[in-house]
Amino acid sequence: TPAPPPLVFFSAAKAAARVLTGSISEWALSSPKYALPRPAFLVIASFGGCAAHFLLGMATSEIAFVIGVALSGAAFGMIWPLMVLIVGECFGADHVGANYMFYDGVTSAIGTLILSKFVTQEVYESHIDESHGDVNPYNDGATAGGGTAGDGLTCYGEGCFQLSHFIVAGLSISCVISSVALMFNTRHVYENRSI
Template sequence: MLGGMLQFTAFMLFWAISVKIIDLGNLNTLAVLILLSLCSIVQFLGSSCVTGQVFATAVRNFPAQKGRVVGLIKGWVGLCGAMYTQIFVGFVPVDLDDQDDPLWLYFCLVAAICCISATFVPSQYIRVHAPATSLAVFEANVRRRVRLGYGILLCMGITCITSALIEHVVSRMVLTGLAVIMICLWASPVILAWDGLDVADGGGGVLDIPLIGEEGVGGQKPASLTIKKMIKTLDFWLFLWPCLVLIGGGIGLTTNIAQMFGSIDSSGNVVALTFFSATQSLSRVGAGGLCDVLRRRGLSGAVVVLGGLVFMLVGYACFVVNTEGLLFVGVLCAGVGFGSAWPVMVVVVAELFGEEHLGGNYMVYDGVASAVGALVFGKFIPEEIYDAHTEDGETDCYGKECFRLTYVIIVGLVLSAVVSVSILIKRIHKKGDKF
């Protein structure tokens, strides 16, 4: 609830400043920049409050299916940008071809309303249920809700993509209708709290054996470490680097995708970005479920990170060739790798460092990987190489050399991350009940 209020406040300030309800005309440029930066900090703090608590709660309450539940939540996170945008397009009559249309500034107002609706309002209706009569009954009830959640998420994804693809060729009424459908789908997870989804028996549940998240690989629950103690361990650094590379590779792609396609005289970046969004969202769901499958076989979720790195490696290897067709293939592969990182980070951090301080521990990974990945993979590396191959007096670079060295460097970094996570996996399964 606190996180939602902070985000609501930040977005409302952004909106009020942008449409000049709050007039900053007497302030110099530096003062305005500082004020907007403070708003961004408030927005980030609100997001961190929500993110840390949501995933810590999910892991603690669904120990046997933490991967699936976290993956489902991360799938929704992956779609939220498209969802907000298409709801805004459906209700605000902006000129889709004119990015300078002043009505676009009202997106911050819509985002503020969405934030408060998705946090403050539901928090007033949270119920604490009595524990189920047996583990089998509890697991069966969770499985029913997760499957229904998958269905709702799939419907939302299809609706968002459909709205984005046809927004230039249909009437305003159609877009508004799709926006109404998205709002209904957005609110529909409330039915997951319906008692009618409960079952009377376990139905032969398949998750009735000890899992890593509950008792550790060798039968002992992993110790819970604070942030200070966590960052002193070798496992922290061995896992942080692969996460940073996966997330950085995805952020670098989305940041530079227009220039990547433009450099080879292709206009396919919009379609490619849509495919990337859909692929990484599906990957979030699948990776979370795969963590549970591996845990039932005594394997750590870090194995999924290794698989994600392989997809990222294949993706950037396709980019090195730098033809339009292989750019699309690379975008899809990189989307799988990028999406897989998000739910697995939550699960593996809980495996390695316990659940008591999971909210703070996870946010260290989330914050560091996102910030450093955005700066290094999204800005410093590609910007320097792109500018070096741009003709004097020009702002755009054309030719395969504009990004080729960037791709080669990232391929090398991904290979180093493969080595790092491989060492971590070996350490995890060697020490077994000691972590």
């Protein structure tokens, strides 16, 4: 069976961002006109992630959902090549493997556990109302906050994941702040590279 369109858009945007981010950030860093340090692209990716999840939380149409998914894929795709490059430039190549395992392995495991298991699951399950199993998005009884298909396990509506998207958007704002701090704290690494 073919992949659902949102998954295709997420994957295509992620792949394009991974391919283009390194080249564009290198060009912007080497350009005398711009001389942008590489962490500036982390700021861009974090803003993109924030906008994507805010849009996904507010999406009421299919086009808004697809745009949010594609923007989320692009932001996600930008992060990982940037992290490899920034860690190598700031800390050297001697310990790239250990550093990579820290920011990819540890943070991914903790983030997945907290955001996927606890936050998203709790938000989803809080919108399942077993006493009102007749609420369904395909009839007039559907509610904007989400309802169930009657099985006590399924939730329909924007409320099922809306708070989860807003929480991730809030975390993305913290990424913007930490990326700006990283940009200023590592500017000495990049000052000589732009010449």
